[in-house]
Amino acid sequence: MIFEKTVKGVKEQVKSWREQGLTVGLVPTMGYLHEGHQSLIKRAVEENDRVVVSVFLNPIQFGPKEDLEAYPRDIEADCRLCEATGAAMVFHPEVTEMYGENFTTYVDMTGVTQELCGKSRPTHFKGVCTVVNKLFNIVTPDKAYFGQKDAQQLAVIKRMVRDFNMNVTIVGCPIIREQDGLAKSSRNTYLSAEERQAAVVLSKAIAGGKQMLLNGEKDGDKVLRSMTDIIEAEPLARIDYVEMVKWDSIEVHHKADCPVLVAIAVYIGKTRLIDNFIFDSEI
Numbered sequence: 238m239i240f241e242k243t244v245k246g247v248k249e250q251v252k253s254w255r256e257q258g259l260t261v262g263l264v265p266t267m268g269y270l271h272e273g274h275q276s277l278i279k280r281a282v283e284e285n286d287r288v289v290v291s292v293f294l295n296p297i298q299f300g301p302k303e304d305l306e307a308y309p310r311d312i313e314a315d316c317r318l319c320e321a322t323g324a325a326m327v328f329h330p331e332v333t334e335m336y337g338e339n340f341t342t343y344v345d346m347t348g349v350t351q352e353l354c355g356k357s358r359p360t361h362f363k364g365v366c367t368v369v370n371k372l373f374n375i376v377t378p379d380k381a382y383f384g385q386k387d388a389q390q391l392a393v394i395k396r397m398v399r400d401f402n403m404n405v406t407i408v409g410c411p412i413i414r415e416q417d418g419l420a421k422s423s424r425n426t427y428l429s430a431e432e433r434q435a436a437v438v439l440s441k442a443i444a445g446g447k448q449m450l451l452n453g454e455k456d457g458d459k460v461l462r463s464m465t466d467i468i469e470a471e472p473l474a475r476i477d478y479v480e481m482v483k484w485d486s487i488e489v490h491h492k493a494d495c496p497v498l499v500a501i502a503v504y505i506g507k508t509r510l511i512d513n514f515i516f517d518s519e520i
């Protein structure tokens with residue numbers, strides 16, 4: 238497996254793959270890889286001749302009071318996981334390689350970025366879109382893989398690709414969960430033993446809400462009220478949002494009469510965790 242730190246190196250390698258007629262998949266990550274990332278890499282390896290995993294802790298998608306400094310890192314373990322899963326290259330640039338002096342161009346999307354995480358993290362998606370745009374230009378992948386755990390991010394990237402007529406297919410992949418239901422996340426490592434137990438309340442609320450919709454409940458307010466009750470019963474939990482929006486325009490919509498995303502963000506202690514499900518009554 239190739240370990241590359243420069244944009245030039247990635248471009249040269251991809252050019253050589255292209256000359257051999259090979260297809261290229263990209264899995265963008267911020268590192269500290271777990272089974273969730275691994276499932277994206279596996280899928281990418283199945284569907285492409287060569288797979289690039291970018292490991293870049295993107296500073297511009299973190300707000301001033303967020304966890305950039307504390308965010309866990311382990312590039313050696315990440316490389317081992319990538320190699321064992323069949324990736325052809327890990328791209329691990331320095332911040333200066335991605336954002337040189339006088340970097341001033343950003344992708345600032347409206348609409349899809351406004352609700353859910355966009356409310357409490359107002360600059361987050363600007364940072365995500367900008368770095369993903371750069372990664373697409375550097376790697377020029379045929380397909381790029383994103384987890385549904387960050388469902389709003391998936392909708393945002395799909396919209397960016399559509400709006401900018403980009404030549405890449407976005408593949409959304411299912412949420413991978415721990416045995417007790419907690420969605421896998423690099424941020425789960427912040428939780429104390431007590432908080433880890435409390436964190437199960439997110440997937441409990443998700444399962445409860447989903448069951449109501451599956452049972453035929455169409456009233457979003459009732460579903461969201463019941464999910465809120467489940468979360469509020471956990472003393473260590475503090476709700477950021479419990480919301481139902483249209484999938485994939487991310488407009489608030491409290492009726493399950495079209496494909497909807499039901500998404501939650503909950504603080505367990507100081508750690509903010511997210512979870513969601515997509516419900517389509519037609520399926």
Ligand code: PAF
Nearest residue numbers: 265266267295365368387
């Ligand atoms: O989902 C993530 O890990 C990040 O937001 C991404 C897509 C790698 C951009 O930094």
